[in-house]
Amino acid sequence: MSVLLEGGSQCPGNMLLCLSPSWLSxxxxxxxxxxxxxxxxxxxxxxxxxxxxxxxxAPPRRVTYFTGCxxxxxxxxxxxxxxxxxxDCPTGGSGELSRLLEDKLLxxxxxxxxxxxxVPPTLAFxxxxxxxxxxxxxxxxxxxxxxxxxxxxxxxxxxxxxxFLQGNAMEPYTQVVVKPSGCRWSGAHAVSFHPKxxxxxVLQAVLGxxxxxxxxxxxxxxxxxxxxxxxxxxxxxxxxxxxxxxxxPNLAIRICAVVCRSWRDQPLLSKVVCGVGxxxxxxxxxxxxxxxxxxxxxxxxxxxxxxxxxxxxQVKQKAEAAxxxxxDMEAELSAEQRGGRRAQTDVIGVxxxxxxxxxxxxxxxxxxxxxxxxxxxxxxxxxxxxxGVPAGETARPLVETMLRRAQCQLMEGKxxxxxxxxxxxxxxxxxxxxxxxLKIHLVESDPNHFASQLVQTFIHYDTxxxxxxxxxxxxxxxxxxxxxxxxxxxxxxxxxxxxxxALVCEGLGLRxxxxxxxxxxxxxxxxHLHLLRRRKEAARWPSAALYAVPCCHLESHADxxxxxxxxxxxxxxxxxxxxxxxxxKLVEDAQQCHLHFEKISRDLRDDADHPGIGLGWGxxxxxxxxxxxxxxxxxxxxxxxxxxxxxxxxxxxxxxxNFTETAACMPTCLPPDREAQLIRAAYQCxxxxxxxxxVFNVELKLTPAGPKLIEINxxxxxxxxxxxxxxxxxxxxxxxxxxxxxxxxxxxPPLLRxxxxxxxxxxxxxxLVSQHLQALKSTASLETLQALHERGVxxxxxxxxxxxxxxxxxPYCNVACASSSCREACLKLLGICQVLGxxxxxxxxxxxxxxxx
Numbered sequence: 067m068s069v070l071l072e073g074g075s076q077c078p079g080n081m082l083l084c085l086s087p088s089w090l091s092x093x094x095x096x097x098x099x100x101x102x103x104x105x106x107x108x109x110x111x112x113x114x115x116x117x118x119x120x121x122x123x124a125p126p127r128r129v130t131y132f133t134g135c136x137x138x139x140x141x142x143x144x145x146x147x148x149x150x151x152x153x154d155c156p157t158g159g160s161g162e163l164s165r166l167l168e169d170k171l172l173x174x175x176x177x178x179x180x181x182x183x184x185v186p187p188t189l190a191f192x193x194x195x196x197x198x199x200x201x202x203x204x205x206x207x208x209x210x211x212x213x214x215x216x217x218x219x220x221x222x223x224x225x226x227x228x229x230f231l232q233g234n235a236m237e238p239y240t241q242v243v244v245k246p247s248g249c250r251w252s253g254a255h256a257v258s259f260h261p262k263x264x265x266x267x268v269l270q271a272v273l274g275x276x277x278x279x280x281x282x283x284x285x286x287x288x289x290x291x292x293x294x295x296x297x298x299x300x301x302x303x304x305x306x307x308x309x310x311x312x313x314x315p316n317l318a319i320r321i322c323a324v325v326c327r328s329w330r331d332q333p334l335l336s337k338v339v340c341g342v343g344x345x346x347x348x349x350x351x352x353x354x355x356x357x358x359x360x361x362x363x364x365x366x367x368x369x370x371x372x373x374x375x376x377x378x379x380q381v382k383q384k385a386e387a388a389x390x391x392x393x394d395m396e397a398e399l400s401a402e403q404r405g406g407r408r409a410q411t412d413v414i415g416v417x418x419x420x421x422x423x424x425x426x427x428x429x430x431x432x433x434x435x436x437x438x439x440x441x442x443x444x445x446x447x448x449x450x451x452x453x454g455v456p457a458g459e460t461a462r463p464l465v466e467t468m469l470r471r472a473q474c475q476l477m478e479g480k481x482x483x484x485x486x487x488x489x490x491x492x493x494x495x496x497x498x499x500x501x502x503x504l505k506i507h508l509v510e511s512d513p514n515h516f517a518s519q520l521v522q523t524f525i526h527y528d529t530x531x532x533x534x535x536x537x538x539x540x541x542x543x544x545x546x547x548x549x550x551x552x553x554x555x556x557x558x559x560x561x562x563x564x565x566x567x568a569l570v571c572e573g574l575g576l577r578x579x580x581x582x583x584x585x586x587x588x589x590x591x592x593x594h595l596h597l598l599r600r601r602k603e604a605a606r607w608p609s610a611a612l613y614a615v616p617c618c619h620l621e622s623h624a625d626x627x628x629x630x631x632x633x634x635x636x637x638x639x640x641x642x643x644x645x646x647x648x649x650x651k652l653v654e655d656a657q658q659c660h661l662h663f664e665k666i667s668r669d670l671r672d673d674a675d676h677p678g679i680g681l682g683w684g685x686x687x688x689x690x691x692x693x694x695x696x697x698x699x700x701x702x703x704x705x706x707x708x709x710x711x712x713x714x715x716x717x718x719x720x721x722x723x724n725f726t727e728t729a730a731c732m733p734t735c736l737p738p739d740r741e742a743q744l745i746r747a748a749y750q751c752x753x754x755x756x757x758x759x760x761v762f763n764v765e766l767k768l769t770p771a772g773p774k775l776i777e778i779n780x781x782x783x784x785x786x787x788x789x790x791x792x793x794x795x796x797x798x799x800x801x802x803x804x805x806x807x808x809x810x811x812x813x814x815p816p817l818l819r820x821x822x823x824x825x826x827x828x829x830x831x832x833x834l835v836s837q838h839l840q841a842l843k844s845t846a847s848l849e850t851l852q853a854l855h856e857r858g859v860x861x862x863x864x865x866x867x868x869x870x871x872x873x874x875x876x877p878y879c880n881v882a883c884a885s886s887s888c889r890e891a892c893l894k895l896l897g898i899c900q901v902l903g904x905x906x907x908x909x910x911x912x913x914x915x916x917x918x919x
Contacts, residue, residue: 067444068440068444068447068457068458068460068461069081069461069464069468070083070112071112071116071458072457072458072461072462072464072465073112073465073468074113074116074117075114075458076462076465076466076469076813076815077465077469077813078113078114079113081111081112081465082109082110082111082112082127083109083110083111083112084106084108084109085110087145087146087149089108090104090105090106090107090129090149091105091107092105092149092153095154097154097478097479098154098407101153101406101407102152102153102154103128103129103154103155104128104129104132104149104155105127105128105129106123106126106127106129107122107124107126108120108122109121109123109127128155129153129155130156130473130475130476131155131156131157131158131469131471131472132150132153132155132156132157133157133158133159133412133468134146134149135437136150136159136160136161136163136164147160147161147164147405150405150406151406152405152406153406153408153409154408155408155475156408156410156471156472156474156475157405157406157408157409157410158410158411158413158464159409159410159411159412159436160404160405160406160409161405162403162405162409163396163404163405163409163410164249164436165249165282166395166396167411167414168248168249168436169249169284170245170248170284170286171192171208171247171286173388173433173434174188174190174208174433175208175210176388176392176395176434177391177431177434178207178208179206180394180395181384181387181390181391181431183384183387183388183429183431184428184429184431185207185430185431185432186207186288186289186291186430187230187233187235187239187288187289188207188209188286188287188288189209189211189227189230189286189288190209190211190247190285190287191211191213191223191226191272191276191284191287192210192211192213192247192282192283192285193212193213193214193216193279193281194281194282195212195282195284207235210284216277216279219276220269223272223273223276224269227272228265231262231265231268235289236262236289238289238423239262239289239290239291241290242259242260242261242262242268242287242288242289242290243257243258243259243260243288243289243290244257244258244260244268244271244272244285244286245258245285245286246275246278246279246283246284246285246286247283247284247285248283248284250280250283256275258271259290259346272287291421291430292316292318292421293317293318293319293345293419293420293421294366294420294421294422295422316345316346317342317343317345318343318344318345318349319341319342319362319366319419319420320340320341320342320349320354320419320432321339321359321362321381321417321419321420321429322339322340322341322356322415322418322439322442322443323335323337323338323382323415323417323418323439324336324337324413324414324415324439324440324443324460325386325388325389325413325414325415325416326389326412326413326463326464326467327389327393327410327411327412327413328463328466328467328796328825329792329793333385333387333388333389333390334386334463334825335381335382335385335386336443336459336460336461336463337443337446337447337459338358338378338385338443339356339358339443339446340357340358340359340361341355341356341442342354342355342357342362342365351438351441356445356446356449357446358446359374359377359378359381360374363377377420377429380429381418384418384429384431385416388414388434389414389416392411392414392434393410396410396411411436412464412467412468413436413464414439415434415436415437415438415442416431416433416434416435416439417431417432417434417435417439418430418431418432419432440460440461440464443460444461447459447460466796466815472813473801473805473810473812473813474503474801476805477504477804477805477808477810478502478503478504479504479505480504480505480554480555480804480808481505481507481551481553481554481555482504482505482506482507482554482555482556482557482807482808483507483508483509483546483551483553483555483556483557483570483574484508484509484521484556484557484558484559485509485529485542485556485557485558485560485563485566485567485570486509486510486511486529486558486559486562486566487508487512487517488559488678490864490867491784491785491863491864491865491866492517492560493517494788494789494800495559495800497520498798498801499521502801502804504804506520506521506522506523507523507546507551508521508523508524508525509525509527509529509542510524510526510527511526511527511529513526523551525542525549527542529562529566529682530682531682532562532563532565533683535565535566536569539566539569539572542566542573543570543573543574546570546574553574553576554807554808554809555576555577555804555807555809556574556576556578556807557578557760557804557806557807558781559781559782559800559803560678561588561680561779561781562643562680562682562683564584564587564780564781565584565585565588567584568580568581568583568584569581571807576807577759577806577808577809578759578807579757579759579780580756580758582756583755583757583758583780584780586755587752587755587757587762587778587780588643588780589643590617590642590643590644590688590690590777591619591642591688591690592619593614593751593755593775593778594616594617594690594775595614595617596754596755597610597611597613597614597751597754598616599611600754608750610747610750610751610753610754611754612747612772613747613751613766613772613774613775614774614775615691615693615774615775615776616632616633616690616691617633617688617690618632618633618688618690619642619686619688620639620686620687620688620689621686623663623664626656626659626660627656627660629659629689630655630656630659630689633690633691634691635653635654635655635692636653636654637652637653637659637689637690637691637692638650638651638689638691638692638725639651639653639659639662639663639666639687639688639689640687640688640690641666641670641679641680641681641686641687642680642683642684642686642687642688643680643682643683643684644679644680645678645679645680645779645784646679646726646876647724647725647726647727647876648670648676648679648874648875648876649666649679649687649874650724651723651724652692652723652724652725653689653723659689666685667685671685672685676874679874679876693767693769693774693776694767694769695767695768695769695774696716696717696767696917697716697720697765697766697768697776698714698715698717698734698736698744698765698766698767698768699714699715699717699730699763699764699765699766699787700713700714700745700763700764700766701713701761701762701763701764701782701783701787702745702749702761702762702763702764703761703802703803703806703812703814704752704753704758704760704761704762704806705759705811705812706759706811707753707758707759709749710811710812710814711797711799711802711812711814711815712745712748712749713732713787713795713797714732714733714734714736714741714744714745715730715732715733715734715790716730716731716732716734716735717729717730717917718730718731718831718914718915718916718917719913719916719917726834726875726876726877727785727832728831728832728914729829729831729832729911729915730786730829730830731827731830731888731891731892731915731918732790732791732794732824732827732828733794733824733827735888735917735918735919740768743768743772743773744766744773747766747772747773748762748766751764751775751778752764755778757778759806759807760781760803760806760807761781761782761783761802761806762778762780762781762782763778763779763782763783763784763787764777764778764779765777765778781803782800782803783799785863785865786861786882787799789861789863790828790882793828794824794826794827794828795815795824796815796825797814802814826885826886827884827885827886827890827891828882828884828891829883829888829891829892829895829918830861830863830883830895831880831881831882831895831899831904831911831914831915832877832878832879832880833846833877833880833881833904834875834878834909835869835870835878836871836875838878838903838904838909839869839871840903841902841903841904842878843869844903845902846881846902850902859883860881860882860883861881861882861883861884862879862880862881863882864878864879865877865878865879865880866878866879881895881898881899881902882895883898888919889918892915892918895911896911896915899911
């Protein structure tokens, strides 16, 4: 239920509960021969606030993600397992995977051998195993003995049990536990406890289970590990302790952790709770009242906050290691062994015991499970609703994974026309398109572009002269029709081609913001003047004109003279259609304006002088008043005029009088109200220009009086932004842009700050050939940077592939560090830059990071 309720919050109306297998049907897949598509004709839908409706679908809806109870439960579990087998859509498990996850011996071996998580010393008897792990060594605490059958095993069992009970591993323990392992045996069923010295009773318990053992099942004989004993706080009147203290039984504490498979197949701990009960009885999930780890440890007498935090960190590390071990094992299975090509385990539970060895607190893993820990943690959340505790924390990462996999399924096989390949910094587009199963048809002016070998179809067509975009668009529409391409969408990631893309979309009837809106956004002065003209329009919100800055279009020295009379100084001069801050300069008076205009008119005339910065549109300039404040980027996902996602990053101070980016951090360091101002300003400016569909990058200054617009880039943010947003928030704005272009609204995490907690903090600096040539050839060579990236020391985004210095340069690469806080990331990055030689008196990294506090 927690998953359904959270799904109703993240994607209202799209999370469906089928109460009967008859509400679902399997039909042969149109895209994947040998697989099946799953259709739903009737279901309970979940909306915001927990509102539900029973709905029937005619025609039936296609399922894009399927999950259910695949475990040992009868009836529904078996039906879910049959329905999940060999589907063409992603499934959050399968009957086959559930059997592996509920196999206590297998998961105990994974915890011991792969995850390197401490487990109780264990002796296992089994025969006809389903799956065997390799690489067992004497140092491991799980010993497996394969039996040839059920009969005639008494002597072997006696020898193995005696050796185990008298071995060094069992020396610290006085009791043992005997229990069965297999998907039939759930909870504490058939578990027995025995003193270590009563070897006869232990043997009889094993023999009793052996009679009921089936193929692929096991019997586990393990040490009974007691919960660590801690000193409880003394009562107020220590001379007269309560009489109940002497009657208090020994208690055990079970730590229950839920781990989800998150972005890029990384394990993510989502919730930890505890259960407390008598130590002489099996501690079952369903028979304990869940409570927080902090409360449990405090009751135990552990009050030091640092120690409690350290134990929580241990739980996180070991639980995520357990999930990683299971995922790695799962990845080696065949599609048949997993129950289907798209079957994978998206959530597990891990149970731990807090014990002590040589007076040091340690976590010992007991087992993994499929849904028990999830149910326990969500029960705890439901209890908290009575006192206003927010619900959904446990299921939120799981639902995000479900939605992400479902959206990838929707996009698989889509045919997308991309206009303009861009440079090295856009290489990720083609790699990501392949991973998502997109069919890319690329239009590019360079016949030898490296991307020509990475796409479904390559169409060589010269689009460099963008003053002829209407003509180009008409011809491209004809080429698409001549080739018989059946397109689902069309888009561009390259500044120069945004207007052309909109014209092609209009010609083909595909979704895009209008070409008029793209023209307004593409020409910087036109953007501001367009918004300023809307000042008098009535609106509930402040007019978008509030964020525009006075500016003037420049095509001649006469325009410069006229602009200088109307605008105040200092001002900023830049190319009307420029990109990458090339040619941008702070000017103090009219004379500097004339000099810079003359220089740009002479040096940057057409695309051949500096490819990729917009000179295919001409080299007209603009003059705009300088706005003081901190600079920020807002990347927006907009569909049919609705803002679906917003991601804010902060920029460091630039090297005035030029404005090439120096440093950045994400997520923003701003307080929530100031972040909200930036998001609202960016959204209003986009809507004010008519940008209703797409992923847009908006550059703003945050002044003491509020946001001011610098410019709108009517495409996905460049440089490192896609990579960072993906790493921090688990959202791929590249995929989001394709989805919008194909008319599929992306389902992104809610915009509320509390519900999009960053997974890490990234702080990065730009490397420039003019400033770092010596370092980039020695201490910070590409080989060194890539090696540090692969080791996780830095995060490298390569933006160019040539070490060529020029007066009008763009960054060569971005070097970033990640940490749990912005401050720690800054310190790490500063140290790395000092070691690599990126920091210098002429390029002071500490100054560039000074805005990030």
